[in-house]
Amino acid sequence: xxxEYDILETIRMIQDDCLDIRTITMGISLLDCIDPDIDKxxxxxxDKITLKAKDLVKVGEQIEKEYGIPIIxxxxxxxxxxxxxxxxxxxxxxxxxxxxxxxKAVGVNLIGGYTALVQKGFSEGDMELINSIPEALACTERVxxxxxxxxxxxxxxxxxxxxxxxxxxxxxxxxxxxxCFGAAKLVVFCNSVEDNPFMAGAYHGxxxxxxxxxxxxxxxxxxxxxxxxxxxxxxxxxxxxxKEISYKITRVGQLVGMTASxxxxxxxxIVDLSLAPTPAVGDSVAHILEEMxxxxxxxxxTTACLAMLNDAVKKGGVMACSRIxxxxxxxxxxxxxxxxxxxxxxGVLTIEKLEAMTAVCSVGLDxxxxxxxxxxxxISAIIAxxxxxxxxxxxxxxxxxxxxxxxxxxxxxxxxxxFGKGPVMPLHKESAxxxxxxxxxxxxxxxxxxx
Amino acid sequence: xxxxxxxxxxxxxxxxxxxxxxCAKYNANITEVTQSVIDNIxxxxxxxxxxxxxxxxxxxxEELSKKGEEEWGLKVFVMHxxxxxxxxxx
Numbered sequence: 001x002x003x004e005y006d007i008l009e010t011i012r013m014i015q016d017d018c019l020d021i022r023t024i025t026m027g028i029s030l031l032d033c034i035d036p037d038i039d040k041x042x043x044x045x046x047d048k049i050t051l052k053a054k055d056l057v058k059v060g061e062q063i064e065k066e067y068g069i070p071i072i073x074x075x076x077x078x079x080x081x082x083x084x085x086x087x088x089x090x091x092x093x094x095x096x097x098x099x100x101x102x103x104k105a106v107g108v109n110l111i112g113g114y115t116a117l118v119q120k121g122f123s124e125g126d127m128e129l130i131n132s133i134p135e136a137l138a139c140t141e142r143v144x145x146x147x148x149x150x151x152x153x154x155x156x157x158x159x160x161x162x163x164x165x166x167x168x169x170x171x172x173x174x175x176x177x178x179x180c181f182g183a184a185k186l187v188v189f190c191n192s193v194e195d196n197p198f199m200a201g202a203y204h205g206x207x208x209x210x211x212x213x214x215x216x217x218x219x220x221x222x223x224x225x226x227x228x229x230x231x232x233x234x235x236x237x238x239x240x241x242x243k244e245i246s247y248k249i250t251r252v253g254q255l256v257g258m259t260a261s262x263x264x265x266x267x268x269x270i271v272d273l274s275l276a277p278t279p280a281v282g283d284s285v286a287h288i289l290e291e292m293x294x295x296x297x298x299x300x301x302t303t304a305c306l307a308m309l310n311d312a313v314k315k316g317g318v319m320a321c322s323r324i325x326x327x328x329x330x331x332x333x334x335x336x337x338x339x340x341x342x343x344x345x346x347g348v349l350t351i352e353k354l355e356a357m358t359a360v361c362s363v364g365l366d367x368x369x370x371x372x373x374x375x376x377x378x379i380s381a382i383i384a385x386x387x388x389x390x391x392x393x394x395x396x397x398x399x400x401x402x403x404x405x406x407x408x409x410x411x412x413x414x415x416x417x418x419f420g421k422g423p424v425m426p427l428h429k430e431s432a433x434x435x436x437x438x439x440x441x442x443x444x445x446x447x448x449x450x451x
Numbered sequence: 452x453x454x455x456x457x458x459x460x461x462x463x464x465x466x467x468x469x470x471x472x473x474c475a476k477y478n479a480n481i482t483e484v485t486q487s488v489i490d491n492i493x494x495x496x497x498x499x500x501x502x503x504x505x506x507x508x509x510x511x512x513e514e515l516s517k518k519g520e521e522e523w524g525l526k527v528f529v530m531h532x533x534x535x536x537x538x539x540x541x
Binding site: 007011065066068259 | 455538
C-alpha cells in the first residue's frame with residue numbers, strides 16, 4: 001500500500017524541486033545504411049531514423065502524462081557518421097542534413113552522432129568528417145557532433161587535439177550570427193562512451209543492437225532539498241541522504257525506460273545516473289555544493305564536495321536500476337547551471353578549478369565560454385589537458401568550450417532555454433603552440449596495461 | 452491497475468463531489484479516499500481503479516489537471532501508482 005507521505009514526497013520532488021527525466025534517447029544503428037552513393041545512403045539514413053523513431057515523441061509524452069513526471073527531451077543517437085560516410089569518399093555534410101530533417105520529422109530536439117573516433121589515428125573518412133563539422137553544424141539546427149581523440153587504452157592523438165582546436169574555433173565563427181552556437185553542439189572526448197544518452201556527445205556505438213532506448217535522469221534540485229533538511233549533520237550522514245534520494249530518482253528513470261522500451265518495442269539499454277542541471281532556479285549542481293557548506297561553488301573544498309556527491313549519486317543509483325551506463329556522474333556545465341553562472345561571473349569559479357573538478361565527476365570542461373580571440377592552439381592545449389585527466393583516471397572527460405567571437409572577458413554569451421548563458425572566462429595567454437605542433441600520439445599510460 | 456489522484460489547495464465545499472463526478476464520468480472506480488494536512492499542505496488523496504476506463508488514461512490525467520487548474524483553482528495530480536511503488540518500495 002502506498003502511504004500518503006510517500007505520495008506527497010513524490011509530488012513535492014516533481015513540483016517544487018524540479019525532478020524530471022532529462023532525456024529518453026533512442027539509439028539507432030545506421031550500419032545497414034552504408035552505400036557508396038551518398039544520395040542513396042542519406043535516403044536510407046532518413047528512412048531508417050524516421051521509421052524507428054516515429055513513435056518516440058508520442059510515447060514519451062504519453063508516459064509523462066501517465067506518471068505525472070516531465071520528460072524534458074526526446075532525442076536520437078546514431079552510429080558515428082564517419083563510419084557510415086567513409087564509403088562515399090566525399091564531404092559527409094549531406095548526412096548531417098538528412099539527420100536534421102529526420103529529427104524534425106519525428107519531432108526530437110537534438111540528434112547526436114555526427115561523430116568520428118580517432119583516438120589512435122585518422123582514416124580518410126574521419127578526416128572528411130572532422131573537416132566538415134563547422135559547415136555541418138552551421139547548416140543544420142538539431143545535429144550534434146563529437147570527436148573522440150583519446151582513451152586510456154590508446155593514449156591521446158595529439159594531431160587530433162591540434163585539428164580540433166581549429167575546428168572548435170571554426171564552429172563558433174561559422175555560427176557567429178547565432179551566438180556561436182555551433183561550438184555548443186560539438187564535444188571533444190577522451191574515453192567517450194557508446195551508450196551515452198546526453199547531448200551533445202551521444203552516439204550509438206558499433207557494439208550495440210540495432211535500436212535501443214537509453215534514459216538519462218536528473219534532479220539536482222531534489223538532492224539539494226534533501227541535504228537542506230540536515231544543516232548540522234556530518235558529511236557521512238549527508239552522503240547517506242544523497243544515496244537515498246538518488247535511489248528514488250533513479251527508480252523513476254528505470255520505470256520510464258522500461259515503459260518506453262515496452263511500448264516502442266525496442267530493447268531497454270541503460271539508465272545514466274547523472275545529475276544534470278538546468279539554468280532554472282532550483283536545478284543547480286553548484287547549489288548542492290553550496291548547501292554542503294561552501295560559500296560559493298569554486299572556492300577551496302569544491303573538489304572534495306563534488307567527489308563525494310558524485311560517488312554517493314552512483315552508490316544510490318546503482319541498486320535502483322538493472323543496467324547502468326552512459327556517463328553516470330554529476331555534470332558541471334557552466335552555462336546550464338544557475339549557481340555556476342553566478343560563481344563564474346563573480347570570478348570564484350575559474351577554468352583551473354573546473355579542470356580539477358572534472359577529475360572527480362563527469363564529464364569535463366562543459367559549456368564554458370572563452371574569449372573570441374583565443375588561439376586555436378590554446379583550445380587544442382585545453383583539450384589535451386582534459387584528455388590527459390580522462391586517460392590517466394580511466395574516465396570520460398570532454399571539452400565543450402565556446403569561443404565567443406567578438407567578445408572579451410566580462411561579456412556574457414546568452415542562448416536562452418536549456419543551454420543558458422555564460423560569462424566569458426579568462427584563459428592563460430601564454431602559448432602552447434610548440435607542444436601542440438609536435439603532433440604524434442601520447443602513448444597509452446600504464447593504466448592501460450590491465451591484461 | 453490503479454492510479455492516485457492528489458488534490459492540493461485551499462479547502463472549499465464540494466471538492467470531493469467535483470472530483471468524484473469526474474471519476475464517474477470516466478468510469479474510474481474510487482477505492483479509497485483520505486484527507487489530511489501534512490507539512491501544512493491540505494491534501495486529498497484518492498485511489499482509483501483505472502482498469503475499466505472509457506478514456507485513455509493519459510488523456511484523463513490531462514483533463515483532470517486542466518480542470519483543477521482552470522475551473523476549480525486546485526492542483527490536481529493524476530499519476531499511475533507505479534511511480535510511487537517504484538520510488539518507495541524495494
